[in-house]
Amino acid sequence: MGLIVQKFGGTSVADIDKIKNVAKRVSKTYTQGNDVVVILSAMAGVTDGLIQMASQISERPVKREMDVLLATGEQTTAALLAMTLESMKYPAQSLLGFQAEVKTDCAFGNARILDIGAGRIKELIDKKKIVVIAGFQGCDADGNITTLGRGGSDTSAVAIAAALKADVCEIYTDVDGVYTTDPNICSKARKLSRVAYDEMLEMASLGAKVLQIRSVEFAKKYNVPVHVRSSFTEEEGTMVVNEDNDMERLMVSGITCSKNDARILVKGVPDQPGIAAKVLTPISDAGIVVDMIIQSSPKNGTNDIAFTVPRTEFKAAMEIEERVAKEIGAKCVQGDEGIAKISVVGVGMKSHAGVAATMFRTLAAENINIRMISTSEIHISCVIVEKYAELAVRSLHTAFGLDKI
Amino acid sequence: MGLIVQKFGGTSVADIDKIKNVAKRVSKTYTQGNDVVVILSAMAGVTDGLIQMASQISERPVKREMDVLLATGEQTTAALLAMTLESMKYPAQSLLGFQAEVKTDCAFGNARILDIGAGRIKELIDKKKIVVIAGFQGCDADGNITTLGRGGSDTSAVAIAAALKADVCEIYTDVDGVYTTDPNICSKARKLSRVAYDEMLEMASLGAKVLQIRSVEFAKKYNVPVHVRSSFTEEEGTMVVNEDNDMERLMVSGITCSKNDARILVKGVPDQPGIAAKVLTPISDAGIVVDMIIQSSPKNGTNDIAFTVPRTEFKAAMEIEERVAKEIGAKCVQGDEGIAKISVVGVGMKSHAGVAATMFRTLAAENINIRMISTSEIHISCVIVEKYAELAVRSLHTAFGLDKI
Structure with a gap:
């Protein structure tokens, strides 16, 4: 009771x-x-x-x-x-x-x-x-x-x-719980019986649609045990709880895939201090959230700056950057809506080496080019061409030992 | 402004x-x-x-x-x-x-x-x-x-x-205003340019659907000029305002027709003091609003009591009365859902004699029997058999000089 x-x-x-x-x-x-x-x-x-x-x-x-x-x-x-x-x-x-x-x-x-x-x-x-x-x-x-x-x-x-x-x-x-990845993409996806708040946070922010990210932040902050389960069965679902020792046995808990982003590449940006701010501030001023940002090493006094924005804001962001590019004397602006962000997530990464290497090797084996990379303590994300998204998810699911037996 | x-x-x-x-x-x-x-x-x-x-x-x-x-x-x-x-x-x-x-x-x-x-x-x-x-x-x-x-x-x-x-x-x-009667029943119905709060109150309570009765009560109490008009034309509609001298020139301002009532007749009720209360209290206790009530003159020590209730409450009211009839030793209970209440309304009635006589004569000329009658200072209502309702409305509309020229 x-x-x-x-x-x-x-x-x-x-x-x-x-x-x-x-x-x-x-x-x-x-x-x-x-x-x-x-x-x-x-x-x-x-x-x-x-x-x-x-x-x-x-x-x-x-x-x-x-x-x-x-x-x-x-x-x-x-x-x-x-x-x-x-x-x-x-x-x-x-x-x-x-x-x-x-x-x-x-x-x-x-x-x-x-x-x-x-x-x-x-x-x-x-x-x-x-x-x-x-x-x-x-x-x-x-x-x-x-x-x-x-x-x-x-x-x-x-x-x-x-x-x-x-x-x-x-x-x-x-759905009847949190899965290692989207079962619609990968038939070998497994239901997780437990997942840590931090993993769930990463999964939610990286494209898993099971829980709104803010709800997980609240759960973590106030230590509320969350039980994700199906309203159509009596089965136990997935408990979202504090990290415990059991969880660390697995390197990776889940693979996410998001097609909600678009990539903008500003080429030939003069290599000056504060130039990245000049490129990105107008975007945030317009209320557009930038996710990944990559700045290339300078070459002939110029840089390339690439970043991703929500696909719904792509047009608005492109218009802004075309204006900015003229103002700062950049060479050109290229946009690409056809990308996907594939991420591997797991609190186990903290204590396992080689997750990134496994990820890159797996994608390479499928001839999938990586366009951008970002990482945190418990996730690695790669931006790839959208059409390879499902293949990438399935290959990584197998490579990290997540397949249902 | x-x-x-x-x-x-x-x-x-x-x-x-x-x-x-x-x-x-x-x-x-x-x-x-x-x-x-x-x-x-x-x-x-x-x-x-x-x-x-x-x-x-x-x-x-x-x-x-x-x-x-x-x-x-x-x-x-x-x-x-x-x-x-x-x-x-x-x-x-x-x-x-x-x-x-x-x-x-x-x-x-x-x-x-x-x-x-x-x-x-x-x-x-x-x-x-x-x-x-x-x-x-x-x-x-x-x-x-x-x-x-x-x-x-x-x-x-x-x-x-x-x-x-x-x-x-x-x-x-x-609709584009308040009419002398329902234009769907009587093609000669005229739009009124002004109508008094009290008339509007009677019309609303007697079946005209233009305004909710409580809104007219509010308007009268706080002296709010109400302008009823169409949202589909620019034409002026009807002003609902305080009674003025102009209004009294007409004996009758409108004819209403309501088919929302049903009649219950309790026959052979013992003629004792307080017997009407015994018949009607259980009805009001059940939250059913009684409209018209007629008690016949006593004959052989018994009365007939007839009353109307909303048709939606007819079944519930019949069940109550059948129980009550047994308790008080009444002869029987008859119910009739096929009635209509036709009313003539006008503040002019206060200063004109003969409205009731004209109404009864007009209905009689059409061979329409009157089952119940109720009156106030500015209205007279008759209950008749439902199928004569439209005929009654049209005849009264002509008899009281309301027809469009």
Whole structure:
């Protein structure tokens, strides 16, 4: 018996029958004597439908109103689930973001949770109610509705679990756990029974779509055990927890693949101090996040600077760099949207040598050229031509001994 | 130049193109130098769709959650219109019920507005923003979302206009004003240029669907001039205002027809003091509103008691009366769903004799039997067999000189 936070994603609440299934699962946990707090996403497809509707009005709808619009999705599912539980004679009550006191900054569309005043939630728990909270939404200091960005319901769930000091935060989704890589790309992908917060962080930031990265940051910061599992089976999923000794036995825990980036190459940049800042500051000023950056060694007094940006921002970034190139007297700007970023991730890397070498050798054996490389303590990423992405993932999966037996 | 509240109904915001039209109209009023506050309904059909969804969960979904669900309809249109205005470069901001401080009691599904703390609205007006408010919704003292019942956006609009001391509250709808009767029934129906609050109140309560009755009560109480007009034309509609001398020239201003009632007749009730209370108290205890009540003169120590209830409550009311009849020793209970209530309304009745006589004579000339009669200072209603309803309306319309020339 304990306090359990359960989060259900969009595919788990896609229609009334699925919502009834969620109600069964929630009520089972409740009947076992647990306090239960449920966080919900919008029905699958609803958020996209709302975005599509707004796009008929404006290419760039004003963000404050976009959040008011999008928040209806989670409001709908929260009401429907509370209603379903009540119709099954379980005491339940929905709370919207502002009612659950999910306080955020005012970065509409991508707000950060600042604080959760868990008073009202606790009050309802004390009354033995199942509390059903609309995920993805909060409100700022002025009472405006905010949303937390794609996958934000994960963050809602973990943050609320942290605020309530819940025993576990269960993330129910349409996959049954965290895999060594995307099973759609590699049929030999294995489900991990445990994964460290840091590994999960890297995987999330490198393209694995299981959990929103901020939710993992929250989980790590407040030490919330997160259980990623399927809403369609009873099977155990993957526990995301603090690093432990067992985990280090494996060099690499997972392979990720992201096709969300584009590469921009500014050629013939004069080799002067501060020139990289001149190339990159206008990009960040435009609110575009740069991921990897490579500066070549100077040659004939000039450098090449290459960097990656989200593919959605590629056009905007190219326009900026073409202007910048003229101003600083660079030779030319080349862009490439057809890239993929393949990464190997594992806390085991800290104590195993040769991971990079194995990675480069494996890609070379498949005749795959590496265009950019970046590393951290627990990951190595390579940018390659997009069409080789799946081959690279499968080869690395085998090379690092991750294949299912 | 002044402060104008504009309310748009569901058909006026039924799709993105219609919302763009609303934005044009709103921005025109704003460009003329007025402060503008807009109140919106949900897109036509959306509320019914949500009700249908809830009905898949439960025949009687818990009301608190129903309100959370229904409130998404107006939230959506408010966000979309604010977004549209912003994309046209007009400063706009949406407010939900709780943000606009629409404070209600906690009668979920049919809440009454207790107070509107217009602070936030005024703040935005002072910043020259067009304020777009989600109608139909408010929140109770505990911060729960409430809704105001069918047509509640009218009430939102008038109550907000009253709180802001607006110069006029314009109700944009799919008809171009208040008619002497339903033009779908009587092709000779005329648009009224002015109608008194009291007449409008009677018409609304007697079946005219133009305005929610509570909105007229608010308008009368706070003396808010209401302008009912079409969102699809530029024509003037009908002003709902204080009674003036002009209005009294006409005996009758309108004919209404309601098919929303059913009649229950309890026959052979023992003629004892307090027996009517015994018959009717169980009905009101069940939350069913009784409209007309007729008690016959006693004959052989027994009475007949007839009354009408909303047709939606007919079955429940019949069950109650069959039980009551046994308890009090009444002879039998008869029910009839096939009735219509035809009413003539007019403040002119106060100073004109013979309205009732004209009404009865007109119906008699068409061989229409009157089953029940009720009257007030400014209306007379007759219950007749449903199939004669349209004929009765047309005959009375001619008899009272209301036909279009």
